[in-house]
Amino acid sequence: MxxxxxxxxxxxxxxxxxxxxxxxxxxxxxxxxxxxxxxxxxxxxxxxxxxxxxxxxxxxxxxxxxxxxxxxxxxxxxxxxxxxxxxxxxxxxxxxxxxxxxxxxxxxxxxxxxxxxxxxxxxxxxxxxxxxxxxxxxxxxxxxxxxxxxxxxxxxxxxxxxxxxxxxxxxxxxxxxxxxxxxxxxxxxxxxxxxxxxxxxxxxxxxxxxxxxxxxxxxxxxxxxxxxxxxxxxxxxxxxxxxxxxxxxxxxxxxxxxxxxxxxxxxxxxxxxxxxxxxxxxxxxxxxxxxxxxxxxxxxxxxxxxxxAPKITAHPFEPAAEIDHFDQFELQNDWNTLRIPPDPTWLSLTERPGYLRLHGMESMSSTHRQSMVARRLQAFECEAETCLEFAPDHPQQMAGLILYYDTKDYLYLRVTCHEEKGLCLGIIQSRYGIYDELLLEDIPLESVNKIRLKVVVNHDRACFYYALDDDPSWCRVSGWLDITHLSDESPEYIRFTGTYIGLCVQDLGGTRKHADFDYFVYRETNNQTSS
Structure with a gap:
């Protein structure tokens, strides 16, 4: 049956x-x-x-x-x-x-x-x-x-x-x-x-x-x-x-x-x-x-x-690809944007063919115009990976890989520019609306062309990684981080959505600095059972 x-x-x-x-x-x-x-x-x-x-x-x-x-x-x-x-x-x-x-x-x-x-x-x-x-x-x-x-x-x-x-x-x-x-x-x-x-x-x-x-x-x-x-x-x-x-x-x-x-x-x-x-x-x-x-x-x-199941002949569909090379003219339909539609003023798949280009806009707290492209988290055990090229000029410019529930709750592995360290990498968190920076000091990246970012999700926790240029090895950015705040169950307010994994860029100075994302991988390892 x-x-x-x-x-x-x-x-x-x-x-x-x-x-x-x-x-x-x-x-x-x-x-x-x-x-x-x-x-x-x-x-x-x-x-x-x-x-x-x-x-x-x-x-x-x-x-x-x-x-x-x-x-x-x-x-x-x-x-x-x-x-x-x-x-x-x-x-x-x-x-x-x-x-x-x-x-x-x-x-x-x-x-x-x-x-x-x-x-x-x-x-x-x-x-x-x-x-x-x-x-x-x-x-x-x-x-x-x-x-x-x-x-x-x-x-x-x-x-x-x-x-x-x-x-x-x-x-x-x-x-x-x-x-x-x-x-x-x-x-x-x-x-x-x-x-x-x-x-x-x-x-x-x-x-x-x-x-x-x-x-x-x-x-x-x-x-x-x-x-x-x-x-x-x-x-x-x-x-x-x-x-x-x-x-x-x-x-x-x-x-x-x-x-x-x-x-x-x-x-x-x-x-x-x-x-x-x-x-x-x-x-x-x-x-x-x-x-x-x-x-x-x-x-x-x-x-x-x-x-x-009903007494109907089985009709399976082709499984979705794990990797998006951004080689089409429009976003694939697993992608969503936050509150606003994609348009050429902030998102392009043609300015640099084979890349998703995002022009930075408002912060992760904004309910108006965020430069974010994200897909649903659909498994308790999975990982996501991307590769970006980004040349920020100051700390108000950021880009990277985000686990996002809403403006009050997210975990963000972001690349930015520090006044003394230059190009660097760190993790931003908002937990029930309280902002935090999870590393004691951001990681300096020196001068690199490509930065690979990865997140591994395992039920109630996540771990972030990075790699530079063509180095095949991954460096752990953090230990396992609690992600239970990325859920409907907030102690302060009722909410109704779900966790997304996405790519985003911010330019809080208003100059719309862009980042280019070469690909995005979403891979599930166990999708049916909870802990």
Whole structure:
């Protein structure tokens, strides 16, 4: 029997929305402040998945310059109806304190790989919007509604309102169709019609270790909705022994062979606490009970690592290359940039063919214009390597290899220029917003043409190395460094992304000094188990 091995999308791939178009399957996941917006994976068998082009590639679709940490694109919803793909997404501008500014948009495309349309504004009443295509051709938007008022339930329920395709706007009244259960924090609504009932799937309990999926149903679209007496139907709560924690935020698909699966997010903690890979995507097989309720096919409510695959012929894809030689005209789709799209003012693959040239901009603390190109950390044991050429003139110019969570948490092996030592190498750290330099003194590099940098990640720690010119031997820069702060689990604030490994350049003097990167290697050694 073919098996699905969870998580199917490793590393930072939260809030999955799954849909089918014929015999093709797609999952859209949140990207938060990383550009391009919304990550889409494609499969033909639910076992093997490959990333394809992201839909939000233009500033006119998604302008995130200045967006807060863990703002940007939350919980997209991807659907397909009558030859057209619909993508709903939220651009979160603020999320701290009583208020949340959450703007919801719709884009469409006839082809999943685009081009995608300019956005249609929908509302800003809450987040996690989802579009439901009813059998009569009408379309309905559901989203959680946010109540800022003191003493109220901030997660105030799930609101339903009709969307007019002809008018390209919301029409008619907005109706609160579900207030949630005692688990609270009701969000992530998805509506489905199955036989005689409308089914409302929601996430509850928050996105941490109490996360869960609840189901309710109604014979009429606007309710009232009856809660499944067995809810929650999916959760990891109360089972710290499970490999997959934080199970929740479910989305359903029926295969073309008539089988049902739920895509949902999970986390795999290190030391039973720290999810350095961020929230990931898993699949569970589902069935329908005799009395019409959704159930996990395993017979309980807990996520499984191994799940029976559907009765579909296996369709594997070519594995991704470990090395990027930067010999193409555009960045490969594993790369992301931070808040802003790549453009020739700061990034080029053609100014020096075969190299990635980055012109330095703002610091690692900036929420506006950083020169950073990074990819997801997707394994607990891996290493990354690059080679750069860089000639800084003063300490405000830096370039190198970074492990990055957000503006408050990173580890950065950087090359800079010291007033007395000249060209030198050191490690910068920000831990929960506290800046530090981890070497007593930077390492002088004298005059070299090429500087190779490497990081080795082993679960909750990382070690940095360097080598000069064509010397094949690596020199250790540091001992093993704790990286548990590169995770969702901050003691001071809630956040939602995951760790990236990247290349970046800073020029705090504003002269845009550039660095050239010859290649980038990302190699995994053990990608499935946590410690």
């Amino acid at each position: 073919n098996m699905i091995t969870n998580p199917i999308l490793r590393g930072f791939h939260p809030d999955p929305s799954i849909c089918r178009a014929g015999e093709d399957y797609y999952i859209a996941t949140s990207t938060f402040e990383w550009f391009p917006g919304v990550r889409i994976h494609h499969s033909r068998d639910l076992v093997h998945w490959r990333p394809i082009a992201s839909p939000l590639t233009r500033v006119t679709q998604l302008n995130m310059e200045g967006n807060i940490n863990s703002g940007g694109v939350w919980a997209p919803c991807l659907s397909y109806d009558n030859g057209l793909f619909y993508l709903i997404y939220t651009d979160v501008k603020s999320r701290v304190g009583a208020f949340k500014d959450t703007h919801n948009y719709l884009v469409t495309a006839a082809d999943i790989e685009g081009p995608w349309s300019e956005p249609i504004y929908l509302n800003s009443s809450g987040f996690d919007p989802c579009l439901f295509h009813d059998e009569d051709g009408r379309k309905w938007l559901v989203n959680m509604i946010w109540d800022h008022r003191k003493g109220r339930n901030r997660f105030a329920g799930i609101v339903l309102q009709e969307y007019s395709v002809r008018e390209q706007q919301m029409v008619g009244p907005a109706v609160n169709i579900f207030k949630g259960t005692e688990l609270g924090l009701t969000e992530a609504p998805h509506l489905y019609k199955h036989k005689d009932y409308y089914y409302l799937i929601t996430a509850e309990g928050g996105t941490g270790y109490e996360h869960a999926v609840t189901v309710s149903r109604s014979r009429t679209l606007q309710g009232p909705y009856e809660v499944d007496p067995a809810s929650p139907i999916l959760t990891s709560y109360g089972r710290p022994d499970l490999d997959l924690q934080k199970a929740g935020h479910g989305s359903l698909v029926e295969t073309h062979t008539g089988e049902w699966y739920m895509a949902h997010l999970v986390g795999r903690p290190i030391n039973q606490k720290y999810c350095i890979l961020g929230r990931e995507t898993a699949l569970q097989q589902c069935t329908w009970s005799e009395d019409g309720w959704l159930r996990l096919a395993s017979g309980d409510r807990y996520p499984k690592v191994q799940v029976p």
